[in-house]
Amino acid sequence: xxxxxxxxxxxxxxxxxxxxxxxxxxxxxxxxxxxxxxxxxxxxxxxxxxxxxxxxxxxxxxxxxxxxxxxxxxxxxxxxxxxxxxxxxxxxxxxxxxxxxxxxxxxxxxxxxxxxxxxxxxxxxxxxxxxxxxxxxxxxxxxxxxxxxxxxxxxxxxxxxxxx
Amino acid sequence: xxxxxxxxxxxxxxxxxxxxxxxxxxxxxxxxxxxxxxxxxxxxxxxxxxxxxxxxxxxxxxxxxxxxxxxxxxxxxxxxxxxxxxxxxxxxxxxxxxxxxxxxxxxxxxxxxxxxxxxxxxxxxxxxxxxxxxxxxxxxxxxxxxxxxxxxxxxxxxxxxxxxxxxxxxxxxxxxxxxxxxxxxxxxxxxxxxxxxxxxxxxxxxxxxxxxxxxxxxxxxxxxxxxxxxxxxxxxxxxxxxxxxxxxxxxxxxxxxxxxxxxxxxxxxxxxxxxxxxxxxxxxxxxxxxxxxxxxxxxxxxxxxxxxxxxxxxxxxxxxxxxxxxxxxxxxxxxxxxxxxxxxxxxxxxxxx
Numbered sequence: 001x002x003x004x005x006x007x008x009x010x011x012x013x014x015x016x017x018x019x020x021x022x023x024x025x026x027x028x029x030x031x032x033x034x035x036x037x038x039x040x041x042x043x044x045x046x047x048x049x050x051x052x053x054x055x056x057x058x059x060x061x062x063x064x065x066x067x068x069x070x071x072x073x074x075x076x077x078x079x080x081x082x083x084x085x086x087x088x089x090x091x092x093x094x095x096x097x098x099x100x101x102x103x104x105x106x107x108x109x110x111x112x113x114x115x116x117x118x119x120x121x122x123x124x125x126x127x128x129x130x131x132x133x134x135x136x137x138x139x140x141x142x143x144x145x146x147x148x149x150x151x152x153x154x155x156x157x158x159x160x161x162x163x164x
Numbered sequence: 165x166x167x168x169x170x171x172x173x174x175x176x177x178x179x180x181x182x183x184x185x186x187x188x189x190x191x192x193x194x195x196x197x198x199x200x201x202x203x204x205x206x207x208x209x210x211x212x213x214x215x216x217x218x219x220x221x222x223x224x225x226x227x228x229x230x231x232x233x234x235x236x237x238x239x240x241x242x243x244x245x246x247x248x249x250x251x252x253x254x255x256x257x258x259x260x261x262x263x264x265x266x267x268x269x270x271x272x273x274x275x276x277x278x279x280x281x282x283x284x285x286x287x288x289x290x291x292x293x294x295x296x297x298x299x300x301x302x303x304x305x306x307x308x309x310x311x312x313x314x315x316x317x318x319x320x321x322x323x324x325x326x327x328x329x330x331x332x333x334x335x336x337x338x339x340x341x342x343x344x345x346x347x348x349x350x351x352x353x354x355x356x357x358x359x360x361x362x363x364x365x366x367x368x369x370x371x372x373x374x375x376x377x378x379x380x381x382x383x384x385x386x387x388x389x390x391x392x393x394x395x396x397x398x399x400x401x402x403x404x405x406x407x408x409x410x411x412x413x414x415x416x417x418x419x420x421x422x423x424x425x426x427x428x429x430x431x432x433x434x435x436x437x438x439x440x441x442x443x444x445x446x447x448x449x450x451x452x453x454x455x456x457x458x459x460x461x462x463x464x465x466x467x468x469x470x471x472x473x474x475x476x477x478x479x480x481x482x483x484x485x486x487x488x489x490x491x492x493x494x495x496x497x498x499x500x501x502x503x504x505x506x507x508x509x510x511x512x513x514x515x516x517x
Binding site: 021023024026027030032045046049050051053054057062063065066069070075101124126127128163 | 335
């Protein structure tokens with residue numbers, strides 16, 4: 001199961017990068033989101049999986065595709081002159097980023113939970129637990145994020161509306 | 165049941181799962197196709213016409229025109245399968261499936277009857293057993309996926325009317341999703357759980373304890389948003405005969421069109437099942453504390469088909485909204501209403517403790 005979802009995720013991401021048609025690339029990204037949702041399910045976190053689909057595929061990607069369809073160019077433009085140095089720098093940066101991410105994951109305390117068995121296995125996540133965690137342990141972060149989103153929303157309205 | 169399972173070399177659990185999947189999905193598909201006929205007969209009734217009553221099997225067995233379904237199916241199968249020249253062929257093929265699959269699998273989480281125990285094992289009458297952790301988030305997530313079918317069908321046809329229709333439809337779907345979700349959230353809150361089985365159990369068997377009585381505004385918002393979500397008539401912006409022909413499915417013909425139409429009706433079935441589950445006690449039978457399994461299934465079907473009929477009824481009663489009216493209604497009426505509903509119930513719960 002893990003291999004299936006991991007493959008969906010990776011192939012989707014690759015397809016998104018290599019695909020020249022912007023809409024098809026967007027759909028590949030949707031496949032990636034589904035792969036990630038499947039991985040969340042395997043980690044006994046169905047709430048994160050559902051939220052992943054609701055937020056990313058159901059809202060964000062739809063809006064992105066919407067904007068792409070509004071603009072009338074669906075093919076990626078060719079670069080005027082190719083800069084191979086850019087490609088190498090980006091590969092090096094991505095490799096460094098991946099190394100860092102793997103290191104962080106291997107150092108995280110969550111890794112010990114994977115070895116647990118019997119009663120020590122953590123229960124599957126529920127919406128109730130998510131709510132409790134958000135409003136009890138991470139209240140400040142939650143409120144700050146809410147404020148940030150509100151500011152962004154007000155900014156977007158102020159930018160697009162001519163006469164307020 | 166165990167004997168049958170061992171005959172097929174399956175464990176009873178897997179056998180039961182297969183049976184459930186087959187029954188639920190074939191029932192939804194069958195009801196969806198029957199509803200294409202109910203829609204035509206219903207519209208005829210409302211407009212004082214007769215409607216399709218002529219089709220007959222072997223020219224004899226007429227059953228009030230129900231054979232029309234078979235005739236339609238055969239006709240769609242044998243029509244030429246046209247793909248527009250400039251269309252994106254792959255996506256043009258994919259789009260009807262992307263529309264059909266989410267419409268169908270959204271039903272998976274809804275309990276369509278009371279669970280029963282046989283041989284010490286409890287059998288739940290829903291494809292996904294309660295306690296799966298997704299609960300009612302699942303139909304919301306899957307419902308969000310329905311936009312892709314419309315959007316892709318519109319874009320891959322490479323037709324201006326299609327794209328306009330698809331854009332209008334998907335904009336409506338996305339903006340009504342928020343009001344709908346908030347209405348559902350206030351049900352999660354008063355129930356204290358988000359599993360459909362819990363929601364049904366919390367409502368009990370007395371009609372005045374159902375959510376429709378406690379949250380009438382939530383019901384209004386949810387039901388209205390369902391019309392936008394399923395692209396049904398007062399809000400069906402995907403189409404518009406006078407402006408954009410048939411909207412996103414202008415270029416579709418034969419079996420592909422049939423799939424898109426079936427997707428719409430399957431979506432309608434899922435939506436009515438959701439309304440029945442959330443606001444009308446699901447499989448609960450009024451005034452019967454502990455109903456028999458078959459009675460509970462019948463009660464659920466009755467509620468679901470009633471709402472499916474209301475969808476048809478309203479389609480042929482109200483004219484289509486204008487696009488800006490729809491957006492106005494969605495953002496300035498439905499969203500504040502469902503927010504007020506949420507805050508009111510939160511306040512009531514805080515007073516109760």
